[in-house]
Amino acid sequence: MANSNVTKVRDAKQRYKSGVIPYATMGYWEPDYQIKNTDILAMFRVTPQEGVDPIEAAAAVAGESSTATWTVVWTDRLTACEIYRAKAYRVEAVPNTGPGTRTEAQYFAYIAYDIDLFEPGSIANLTASIIGNVFGFKAVKALRLEDMHIPVAYLKTFQGPATGIVVERERLDKFGRPLLGATTKPKLGLSGRNYGRVVYEALKGGLDFVKDDENINSQPFMHWRDRFLYCMEAVNKAQAATGEVKGHYLNVTAGTMEEMYERAEFAKQLGSVIVMIDLVIGYTAIQSMAKWARKNDMILHLHRAGNSTYSRQKSHGMNFRVICKWMRMAGVDHIHAGTVVGKLEGDPLMVKGFYDTLRSTDTQVSLQNGLFFPQDWASLNKVMPVASGGIHAGQMHQLLDYLGEDVVLQFGGGTIGHPMGIQAGATANRVALEAMVLARNEGRDIRNEGPEILRDAAAWCKPLRAALDTWGEITFNYTSTDTSDFTPTAVAV
Amino acid sequence: MSVPGPAASFEAASSEVVDLRALQADTDIGSPIAELDRDLVGLAPVKQRIREIAAFLLVARARERVGLAAGPPTLHMAFTGNPGTGKTTVALRMAGILHRLGYVRKGHLVSVTRDDLVGQYIGHTAPKTKEILKRAMGGVLFIDEAYYLHRPENEKDYGQEAIEILLQVMENQREDLVVILAGYRERMASFFASNPGFRSRIAHHIDFPDYDASELLSIAELLAAQSEYRLSPAAREVMIDYITRRQQQPNFSNARSIRNALDRARLRQAMRLCAGNAVATREALQTIEAEDIRASRVFAT
Amino acid sequence: MHVTQGTFSFLPDLTDRQISDQIEYCLRQEWAVSVEFTDDVHPRNTYWEMWGIPMFDLRDAAGVMAEVRACREANPNVYVRVTAFDSTRGWETVRLSFLVQRPANEPGFRLDRLEAEGRTIRYSVHPYAADQPAGRRYKPEQANTAPGDRR
Numbered sequence: 001m002a003n004s005n006v007t008k009v010r011d012a013k014q015r016y017k018s019g020v021i022p023y024a025t026m027g028y029w030e031p032d033y034q035i036k037n038t039d040i041l042a043m044f045r046v047t048p049q050e051g052v053d054p055i056e057a058a059a060a061v062a063g064e065s066s067t068a069t070w071t072v073v074w075t076d077r078l079t080a081c082e083i084y085r086a087k088a089y090r091v092e093a094v095p096n097t098g099p100g101t102r103t104e105a106q107y108f109a110y111i112a113y114d115i116d117l118f119e120p121g122s123i124a125n126l127t128a129s130i131i132g133n134v135f136g137f138k139a140v141k142a143l144r145l146e147d148m149h150i151p152v153a154y155l156k157t158f159q160g161p162a163t164g165i166v167v168e169r170e171r172l173d174k175f176g177r178p179l180l181g182a183t184t185k186p187k188l189g190l191s192g193r194n195y196g197r198v199v200y201e202a203l204k205g206g207l208d209f210v211k212d213d214e215n216i217n218s219q220p221f222m223h224w225r226d227r228f229l230y231c232m233e234a235v236n237k238a239q240a241a242t243g244e245v246k247g248h249y250l251n252v253t254a255g256t257m258e259e260m261y262e263r264a265e266f267a268k269q270l271g272s273v274i275v276m277i278d279l280v281i282g283y284t285a286i287q288s289m290a291k292w293a294r295k296n297d298m299i300l301h302l303h304r305a306g307n308s309t310y311s312r313q314k315s316h317g318m319n320f321r322v323i324c325k326w327m328r329m330a331g332v333d334h335i336h337a338g339t340v341v342g343k344l345e346g347d348p349l350m351v352k353g354f355y356d357t358l359r360s361t362d363t364q365v366s367l368q369n370g371l372f373f374p375q376d377w378a379s380l381n382k383v384m385p386v387a388s389g390g391i392h393a394g395q396m397h398q399l400l401d402y403l404g405e406d407v408v409l410q411f412g413g414g415t416i417g418h419p420m421g422i423q424a425g426a427t428a429n430r431v432a433l434e435a436m437v438l439a440r441n442e443g444r445d446i447r448n449e450g451p452e453i454l455r456d457a458a459a460w461c462k463p464l465r466a467a468l469d470t471w472g473e474i475t476f477n478y479t480s481t482d483t484s485d486f487t488p489t490a491v492a493v
Numbered sequence: 494m495s496v497p498g499p500a501a502s503f504e505a506a507s508s509e510v511v512d513l514r515a516l517q518a519d520t521d522i523g524s525p526i527a528e529l530d531r532d533l534v535g536l537a538p539v540k541q542r543i544r545e546i547a548a549f550l551l552v553a554r555a556r557e558r559v560g561l562a563a564g565p566p567t568l569h570m571a572f573t574g575n576p577g578t579g580k581t582t583v584a585l586r587m588a589g590i591l592h593r594l595g596y597v598r599k600g601h602l603v604s605v606t607r608d609d610l611v612g613q614y615i616g617h618t619a620p621k622t623k624e625i626l627k628r629a630m631g632g633v634l635f636i637d638e639a640y641y642l643h644r645p646e647n648e649k650d651y652g653q654e655a656i657e658i659l660l661q662v663m664e665n666q667r668e669d670l671v672v673i674l675a676g677y678r679e680r681m682a683s684f685f686a687s688n689p690g691f692r693s694r695i696a697h698h699i700d701f702p703d704y705d706a707s708e709l710l711s712i713a714e715l716l717a718a719q720s721e722y723r724l725s726p727a728a729r730e731v732m733i734d735y736i737t738r739r740q741q742q743p744n745f746s747n748a749r750s751i752r753n754a755l756d757r758a759r760l761r762q763a764m765r766l767c768a769g770n771a772v773a774t775r776e777a778l779q780t781i782e783a784e785d786i787r788a789s790r791v792f793a794t
Numbered sequence: 795m796h797v798t799q800g801t802f803s804f805l806p807d808l809t810d811r812q813i814s815d816q817i818e819y820c821l822r823q824e825w826a827v828s829v830e831f832t833d834d835v836h837p838r839n840t841y842w843e844m845w846g847i848p849m850f851d852l853r854d855a856a857g858v859m860a861e862v863r864a865c866r867e868a869n870p871n872v873y874v875r876v877t878a879f880d881s882t883r884g885w886e887t888v889r890l891s892f893l894v895q896r897p898a899n900e901p902g903f904r905l906d907r908l909e910a911e912g913r914t915i916r917y918s919v920h921p922y923a924a925d926q927p928a929g930r931r932y933k934p935e936q937a938n939t940a941p942g943d944r945r
Contacts, residue, residue, distance in 0.1 A: 166887045173837065176801040176878075176890035206804055229913055236917035240905035243797035243921075245837050271917060361884035382884070430804045438802055438812070441819035441890075460806070599853045620846075627861075631854025669856035 006055055012077075020071050023059035027082065028068065033089040033112060040113040041149035042130055043372045045094060047106050047142040047315055057140050058088040058109035064134040066117060086113045095485050106315065108146070108372075120157035123283040123330050131318060145318035148325055149373035156378055158329040162293035162300050164381025165359065165406050168333060171273060171299070172208065172245045177437045178405050179208045180429055181249075183388065183412040187213035192222050196230030198422060202415050203238030203246045205426025209408065210234075212251035214278045214305035224254075224263055232270040249276035249301040249334075257285060261292065268296050276301035276334075279323075283330060290331025301386070302332040314482055321350075321370055324357040328383050337385035340402045341395045347480035348402060358383040359406055367486040384408055392471040393432040393464060397450020400436050409433070419470055424463035431461045511555040520554075522547055525589045534715060535708035536579055542699045543587065550594050565667045567696040568596055571685075572675040574701025577747030580675045581635065583701075587673070588633040597671055599631035607641040610655040618651040622658045630669045639674035639691075640684035660690045704747050709736045713751050717781065722759065727783035738791045754789065761785040795902030797835050800875055800893040810859065813876065813894050817855035820878035825889055826850045827858050828879070829865045833872040833931040836903075836921050845869075848879050862894055871897045871932045897932040 006024045009015040015026070023029070035041065042065075048057035060068075066086035067076070090110040098105035119125040135143050169175055184190070184198045199210045210231075218224035231248045238246045252263035252275050260277070267275045275298055277289050286302065293300040310317035320337070327335050337354040338346030353369035359382045363375040387403055388410035399409055411429050418425025435457035440446045446453065458465035517523060526547060529540060553566050568591065572580040585602050592600025605625055612618040626634065636642070642659075644650040663672050674681070674691065678700065685692040704712065713732055717723055724732060739750055762785045766773050802808060808816070820827050828848035832839060845865040849858060858876070865874055874895035877888055901922035908916040923931040 166885060170887060173799065173840070173891075174801075175888045176892070206798070225913075229915075232917070233915065236905055236919070239837055240903040240919045241795075243795075243799055243835055243837055243903060269914065379884075427804065434802050434804050438805060438808075438816070442812075442815045443819070457805075601853050624849075627849055627852055627857025630852065630856035666856065666860075669854065 006053075016072055016074055016077060018072055018074075022056050023063040023068060024053075024056045024088075026059070026063065026068065026072075027085050028059035028062040028066075028088055029055055030087040030089055033087045035089070035112050036114075038115045038151045038153045040115060040118065040126075040151060040154060041373055042111050042113065042145060043147045044109045044111065045106055045142075045144040045146050045315065046091075046109045046140055047104060049139055049141050052139050054091050054093075054105075054107040054109075055088070058091045058107065058111070060137060060139045061109055061134055061143065062086040062088040062111045064137050065111070065129050065132065066113060083114050084117060086111050086117070104141075110372075115151060115154055118154065120154070121159075121287075123158075123287060123326050127283060127326070135316075142316040144314070144316050145322055147319065147370065147372040148322055149375060150325065150329065152376055152378040155329065155380060158380065159287075159290060159294060159331045160380030161328060161333045161383050162290050162298065162331050162381075163333045165333075165384050166382070168299050168384060171297075172247070174208060174245070176405065177433060178400065178403070179384070179408040180206065180426070180433060181209035181211055181386070181388070181408050181410040182207055182415040182426070183211045183213050183410060184216075185412055185416045187216055188219070189221050192226030192230040195222060195227060196234040198416060199231050199248050200234035200237055201422035202426045203235060203248075204241045205415070205423030206430030207246075207415065207426045208244070209247045209249060209274070209410075211249040211301070211410065212276060214251070214253075214280075214303040216251055217253050225266065228263070228266055228270060228272075232272060235272070245273065247273045247299070249274050251276045251278070251303075252289070253278045253281055257288060260285065260289065264289070264292055264296070264298070268298060272298070274299040274301055276303060277332075278303045278305040279327075280306045283326070286327070286330045286332065293333070294331070299333045300331070301334040302327060302336075304336045312481055319370065319482070321353050321357050324354050324383070325375070328358060328377070328380060332383060333381075334384050334386050334408060336388055339387040339389055339391050339399070341398050342387065342390035347483045349484045350480070350482055351402070355385050355403065355407070358385050359404075368484050370484060382406070386410060388412065393428050393467040394451075394454065394472040396429075396432040396436045396454060397446040400433075400440060401447045401450075405437065414467070414471065417470075418463065419466050420463055425467065428461070428463040428467035431457055431464050432467070509559065511558055513551065513555060516551060516555060520551070520593045520595070522551060522590065522593055525586055525593060529583070529586050533579055533582065534711045535704050536583070536701065539579070539583060539699055539701055542697070543583070543590070546697055547590055547594070550591075550596060554594065565596075567667060567694065568671045569663055569667075569695050570671070570673045570697040570699060571681060571695045572673055572699050572701060573678040573681045575677065575703055575747060577749030577751075578701035578703060579748060580701055581637070583699075584633060584635045584673050584675070588671075591633065591671060597632055598669075601629075601632035602635055603629040603632060604635040604637065606637050607652065607655075610636070610642065610659075611651050613651075615651075618654040619658060622655045626658070626662050626670070630666075633671045633673060635673045635675060638676045638680075640676055640680045643684055643688055645687060656688065656690075660694065663694045706733070706736050706740065709740075709747070709751055712748050713755060716752055716755055722755075722779050722781055724781050725783065728758075728781050728786055731783045731786045735786055735789060735791055742791070754786070754791075755781075757789065758785040761788055795900045797873070797893075797896065797900055797902075799835065799837065800891055802892045807896070808892070808894065810862075813862065814855040814859050816890070816892065817858045817876065820890055821852055821855065823878075823880065823889070825878040825880050827852070828877050829858070829861045829874065829894075830877055831865055831869045831872055831874045831895075833928060834921065834924055835873050835900075836924070837919065842873070842875065845874075848877075866895050869895075870934045873897065899932070 006029060008027045009025045044061055046057050046061060048054055067081060067084045088109055088111050092108050094106040094108055097103040117129060131145055182202050184195055202210050228250055231250060235246050235248050250267045250272055252260050252267065254260045254263060264275050277286060279302060290300055307320060307323055311320040311323065324337060337358060338351040340346050340348045340351050349369050353371050356363050361377050363371055365371055365374050384406060386408040387399065391399060391409065391411055392414035415425035415429060416422050418428060432454055435453055436446055439453045454468060458468055526544060529543065572584065574580060581604060588600050588602045591597045603625065609625055610622045612621050642652040642656050644652055710733055714724060735754065739745055758781050762781055765785065766777060798804060817827055826848035829845040830842035831845060832842035845861060873893060875891055875893050877891040880889040904920045904922060906918040906920055910916055
């Protein structure tokens with residue numbers, strides 16, 4: 001890297017003289033730094049302001065996200081400041097940026113933080129440093145948090161998912177296939193009574209879950225208690241009609257923690273197996289709800305409302321995979337993490353990285369999937385990813401192939417918009433799913449034979465035939481904005 | 494799925510003509526037989542029997558294709574011979590051959606003796622036998638010293654229960670597993686005499702002769718080479734002498750005795766090297782010397 | 795009424811060939827497979843009766859199929875399922891579970907409602923068959939119209 005000859009000022013008198021000196025020389029750039037296995041690591045994509053050296057920019061990010069202020073302060077010398085200073089230890093140019101490309105120069109900056117910089121068990125405290133002031137810092141034109149490594153020592157201070165994939169499946173008595181869900185539509189305006197109708201039809205038809213949407217809380221057309229009561233009538237009726245455990249994600253998002261607890265308690269009292277919250281309630285509220293969910297045997301679904309405001313653009317904000325990490329630590333059981341084939345943002349390689357982050361026990365480095373650090377998950381439960389937004393039964397082979405079986409596939413429009421009705425829509429999805437899992441297990445190549453497997457099932461299942469006739473050809477082929485910086489080594493065919 | 498049935502080129506052939514060469518190539522039946530020839534010293538009559546059986550099974554496949562009288566052939570076998578004559582090794586190869594020809598689905602070998610099949614108390618035997626049978630499904634069940642299953646001196650012996658379950662499965666699930674019963678020639682003969690049910694379900698009897706002295710020497714050299722040792726010319730001469738003496742002794746068990754002798758010679762070689770010079774050449778490290786064998790008790794008598 | 799517990803219950807009842815293929819899949823994953831049966835199909839009835847312990851170290855489905863047949867024969871006209879267990883770290887749980895026999899006539903469930911304060915309702919799902927004592931819930935002579943083609 002350029003300027004690798006920048007060195008720390010080691011003479012105390014020089015270092016702590018009043019005034020402004022470069023961050024790199026203050027001790028925030030340490031190319032020889034030996035990473036401790038208790039360090040928290042972060043990797044940022046830095047776009048320096050014109051004329052700012054990338055190493056100085058990286059050091060500034062390290063400084064501003066840890067102990068530094070804009071000028072030298074003598075009070076540093078009352079502390080073991082060498083330890084508390086974050087260290088930028090590696091800076092490298094991002095492939096396909098800079099002169100000769102269409103993108104201005106970007107750099108990957110790797111920074112190590114001592115574990116004592118962070119309060120145990122607090123996402124809020126962790127993020128206040130890592131994505132705090134630093135994102136507004138003038139020396140960088142844009143800044144994006146790409147990935148983090150959380151040491152086992154720090155992970156162990158977090159509860160992790162209240163329920164996790166394993167126990168969720170055991171409680172639901174559903175194994176070996178993706179779970180099926182749908183979001184009630186229209187998302188706004190239905191009365192409690194009409195809303196519950198959709199829930200009953202979809203569950204009886206074959207779905208495992210129905211879901212409140214992110215913005216359905218307690219509005220003039222339907223207050224929350226009404227929704228909860230009618231939905232649980234629907235859930236219980238569907239359980240009796242099928243002999244299966246069913247659920248409806250009752251959204252308990254509200255203006256205050258007190259109200260959220262009240263709603264969650266009511267859901268529990270009614271016998272719901274699952275409640276839901278929105279990402280916009282904030283990290284602390286999410287952690288509180290995760291504790292509540294663990295204490296009350298409740299699955300906790302998280303809708304990622306709001307994340308695209310900061311995760312979608314490639315140069316600024318943060319990558320969704322970091323949200324996945326934080327949410328696994330914070331303790332949610334479900335999180336929407338992309339579909340690959342649906343209507344919402346989601347490059348296949350990136351989505352794979354998100355899913356691995358949520359589901360594996362020990363994640364390996366995979367640059368093409370955007371995983372820059374290995375991550376031992378220290379036995380924290382696994383989070384069930386949720387795929388929703390513009391997916392339908394005709395894509396079942398692709399969904400199973402890309403996303404695997406530990407995922408909730410949510411077909412909102414694909415269930416409720418079915419020409420033969422909601423129950424038929426649900427049945428079409430369930431039959432397509434089971435036929436595909438059966439075929440996969442039999443050793444068939446579902447990626448290529450998928451359409452044929454679906455047609456064979458549609459021959460005896462009218463609802464599936466109608467679904468394929470209606471949506472079979474619908475695809476969403478837009479280019480993703482958040483894509484891999486590294487060319488895949490093995491090209492998927 | 495994983496059963497490598499005859500390949501498509503064969504399926505597509507006319508219903509009146511079968512290309513046996515193609516079938517041999519498709520099933521790649523030649524290579525395990527060639528391996529058998531190469532890896533196993535002597536055993537000429539055994540190898541001949543295996544070639545016969547392989548040819549028979551190949552033709553059975555061909556007959557099936559053209560619609561001649563078929564039905565799964567009985568494949569259960571009896572391997573008789575003294576200890577160390579290669580019965581287990583050949584059983585392992587046989588499992589591979591049967592797998593290539595599509596007569597067993599997985600091709601693994603489960604090797605057991607009476608203790609694995611017969612229980613200690615009432616109700617113990619059936620689950621034990623069934624458990625072993627389930628593990629052997631898709632492969633070959635090799636029962637060594639099978640006559641111990643039958644104890645005529647004890648009426649209440651639980652071995653009889655195991656025998657009945659075995660017979661039932663050997664008859665009804667011929668496509669699921671192949672059973673090979675093995676043991677001393679004479680004892681197997683009397684076992685079959687008192688258990689006609691077994692005799693009638695065994696299609697192939699293969700007798701394993703004792704190795705002669707020159708074959709045993711080849712085995713010694715082969716075994717040594719396999720673990721990157723070699724016999725010095727003098728050691729080779731002593732080994733010839735050793736073999737002649739050992740063959741006369743009680744409890745001589747053919748290749749197994751040779752393997753044991755080599756193992757002990759390696760220990761002595763190690764002691765000799767450690768007691769000698771501080772350095773050892775690569776040559777010295779891999780050479781068994783005459784004295785390493787000569788020290789055997791066999792020469793004491 | 796058609797109980798839809800188990801992984802493939804929205805498909806036509808599996809043939810023995812299809813069941814065997816699924817078991818082969820489980821064995822390829824190195825899962826232990828077991829056979830379980832019950833005449834109480836309440837959705838929260840976790841512990842069905844075990845037809846022997848899970849079968850470990852099998853290489854081929856034939857052994858499991860023999861137990862499936864034996865269990866059906868001994869327990870005609872009740873629910874029988876095949877369950878596969880994964881001992882891998884991070885799983886250590888059931889990975890696949892599907893029905894391989896169901897009664898010819900499934901009476902289904904009654905939903906009981908107990909009205910409580912504030913419009914709250916306490917729900918309880920009650921299998922009609924559970925009104926009979928265990929063992930007499932599904933009459934053996936009614937069955938076994940062989941589900942599917944049992945090749």
